[in-house]
Amino acid sequence: xxxxxxxxxxxxxxxxxxxxxxxxxxxxxxxxxxxxxxxxxxxxxxxxxxxxxxxxxxxxxxxxxxxxxxxxxxxxxxxxxxxxxxxxxxxxxxxxxxxxxxxxxxxxxxxxxxxxxxxxxxxxxxxxxxxxxxxxxxxxxxxxxxxxxxxxxxxxxxxxxxxxxxxxxxxxxxxxxxxxxxxxxxxxxxxxxxxxxxxxxxxxxxxxxxxxxxxxxxxxxxxxxxxxxxxxxxxxxxxxxxxxxxxxxxxxxxxxxxxxxxxxxxxxxxxxxxxxxxxxxxxxxxxxxxxxxxxxxxxxxxxxxxxxxxxxxxxxxxxxxxxxxx
Amino acid sequence: xxxxxxxxxxxxxxxxxxxxxxxxxxxxxxxxxxxxxxxxxxxxxxxxxxxxxxxxxxxxxxxxxxxxxxxxxxxxxxxxxxxxxxxxxxxxxxxxxxxxxxxxxxxxxxxxxxxxxxxxxxxxxxxxxxxxxxxxxxxxxxxxxxxxxxxxxxxxxxxxxxxxxxxxxxxxxxxxxxxxxxxxxxxxxxxxxxxxxxxxxxxxxxxxxxxxxxxxxxxxxxxxxxxxxxxxxxxxxxxxxxxxxxxxxxxxxxxxxxxxxxxxxxxxxxxxxxxxxxxxxxxxxxxxxxxxxxxxxxxxxxxxxxxxxxxxxxxxxxxxxxxxxx
Numbered sequence: 001x002x003x004x005x006x007x008x009x010x011x012x013x014x015x016x017x018x019x020x021x022x023x024x025x026x027x028x029x030x031x032x033x034x035x036x037x038x039x040x041x042x043x044x045x046x047x048x049x050x051x052x053x054x055x056x057x058x059x060x061x062x063x064x065x066x067x068x069x070x071x072x073x074x075x076x077x078x079x080x081x082x083x084x085x086x087x088x089x090x091x092x093x094x095x096x097x098x099x100x101x102x103x104x105x106x107x108x109x110x111x112x113x114x115x116x117x118x119x120x121x122x123x124x125x126x127x128x129x130x131x132x133x134x135x136x137x138x139x140x141x142x143x144x145x146x147x148x149x150x151x152x153x154x155x156x157x158x159x160x161x162x163x164x165x166x167x168x169x170x171x172x173x174x175x176x177x178x179x180x181x182x183x184x185x186x187x188x189x190x191x192x193x194x195x196x197x198x199x200x201x202x203x204x205x206x207x208x209x210x211x212x213x214x215x216x217x218x219x220x221x222x223x224x225x226x227x228x229x230x231x232x233x234x235x236x237x238x239x240x241x242x243x244x245x246x247x248x249x250x251x252x253x254x255x256x257x258x259x260x261x262x263x264x265x266x267x268x269x270x271x272x273x274x275x276x277x278x279x280x281x282x283x284x285x286x287x288x289x290x291x292x293x294x295x296x297x298x299x300x301x302x303x304x305x306x307x308x309x310x311x312x313x314x315x316x317x318x319x320x321x322x323x324x325x326x
Numbered sequence: 327x328x329x330x331x332x333x334x335x336x337x338x339x340x341x342x343x344x345x346x347x348x349x350x351x352x353x354x355x356x357x358x359x360x361x362x363x364x365x366x367x368x369x370x371x372x373x374x375x376x377x378x379x380x381x382x383x384x385x386x387x388x389x390x391x392x393x394x395x396x397x398x399x400x401x402x403x404x405x406x407x408x409x410x411x412x413x414x415x416x417x418x419x420x421x422x423x424x425x426x427x428x429x430x431x432x433x434x435x436x437x438x439x440x441x442x443x444x445x446x447x448x449x450x451x452x453x454x455x456x457x458x459x460x461x462x463x464x465x466x467x468x469x470x471x472x473x474x475x476x477x478x479x480x481x482x483x484x485x486x487x488x489x490x491x492x493x494x495x496x497x498x499x500x501x502x503x504x505x506x507x508x509x510x511x512x513x514x515x516x517x518x519x520x521x522x523x524x525x526x527x528x529x530x531x532x533x534x535x536x537x538x539x540x541x542x543x544x545x546x547x548x549x550x551x552x553x554x555x556x557x558x559x560x561x562x563x564x565x566x567x568x569x570x571x572x573x574x575x576x577x578x579x580x581x582x583x584x585x586x587x588x589x590x591x592x593x594x595x596x597x598x599x600x601x602x603x604x605x606x607x608x609x610x611x612x613x614x615x616x617x618x619x620x621x622x623x624x625x626x627x628x629x630x631x632x633x634x635x636x637x638x639x640x641x642x643x644x645x646x647x648x649x650x651x652x
Contacts, residue, residue: 129633132573139622144618305456311453
């Protein structure tokens, strides 16, 4: 028998099919050169460096989102936008423009982010509030706290060290990209080389079976949301180095792109499957699409429509769910 | 028995909360029950109520729709650009029909993506929301427009001393009562609670899901109509903030985000709770900077309510079991 059954062909196809992160990465490179075709002058080193800088900010914010989404149970973190703002404002306030106090700002920001994440986790695990609305509610609470504390005017400053770290280029690569690489290594260790990572994937696939095989599900979920808050605050810290000023809606543009980056990178929203490499590639793709749209000088209306359509196409590459028939 | 009663009427907790909030509100605002105040409150809340009703249909069917706010904006600008202060009755009716058709078409786009292409609803409807926002911006780049006086006056009127909005709500609840018992209603709940099982019992799962998004589109259009009648002008961004509010309202009303359970009455109560909280804050003289925090905190507490209640109930159950002789 030389003819193979459809099942065998399908499994062979699956073996040939490249992984989602690779597809997203190829897509990013393709998009970059497409930009060169659409607008001559788009492809140059400066542009590439700039895109890498912007993508690293999104990538760091989306790291926590990746963990939360892998953890399953309808996991999603809608508080990252406000926590990014909070992290940036706290760094701004506590470092007060001094290089020596930068570390104080970082620690305060990370602690505050972790606290917000912890409260999210407690609400989700302890009080069984769906993650979507719990984190949405906390986003409002964080925004409210920021308003109360700052009363609209934030005193402080950006340490030159931080601004230099993010915006300067070392060996032609922006400083934020080095930070991003650090986060990536950390995420790899966390997901692939730690007990926590194994437990995270286990609870993402099936909480019941994970519990029965000895995983302390509530604890893993708590840690996951806490980490998400911390990573979002770290994103805010880095973002401050980029913008060098703070305002109340600073983190808002990072909220949904952080989810989209995770999904474009092949992490399944149902949980239990995914990688940070995918998210990184997804962040690159999304940043590229945005700069392409800007470079094409479309009006805002057309920009929105093109972005929406592209997102639908991207999601359909790997975001498809299992059909009811199988 | 009490537990079963609660499960059958998931909005009971929300109703209790609403009564408490109204009691507090009456203390702060003596004319709360005057026809004028009631009419004002209902007029402001009706658009979100209609939107939450559509959202709850999608959620019961196991999905979620993050594009409803964008559809509201789209239909709002369609209505405003098709109707001028000189429009006759026929023109107005045609414009309203066009608006409803556009809303259903937008819902159908979501339905095709989610039901037929099997894309993940959260990110997909988020992506399509860009397309609808872009279209809205294309139709009406700058806020503006005006409706005939008679239309806004009709929306303010109180036939038989009952606000128009109340009639709309009563009709909605009657229709829901019929639909819930009908075949489509049963199909919807079955699809939402377990799509696979529903499919094996011969329920047209895909069609039911598709229809739920079209219905949500129609309700978004109706919400846009109510909103347009209330404010009398158009803005391509007007619905943006309503999307997440509609989801919070649905959850407050006792509908599970996982699908397969809940109802329209809960969504309406949920919106009423959100409205009363806002009302309370403005009458309790909360300082401006604290308003967001107080608002968000009360919402989180309200979301935590049922979970906290269950936690306490479980503790009591355990104690009773311990006391009982073995």
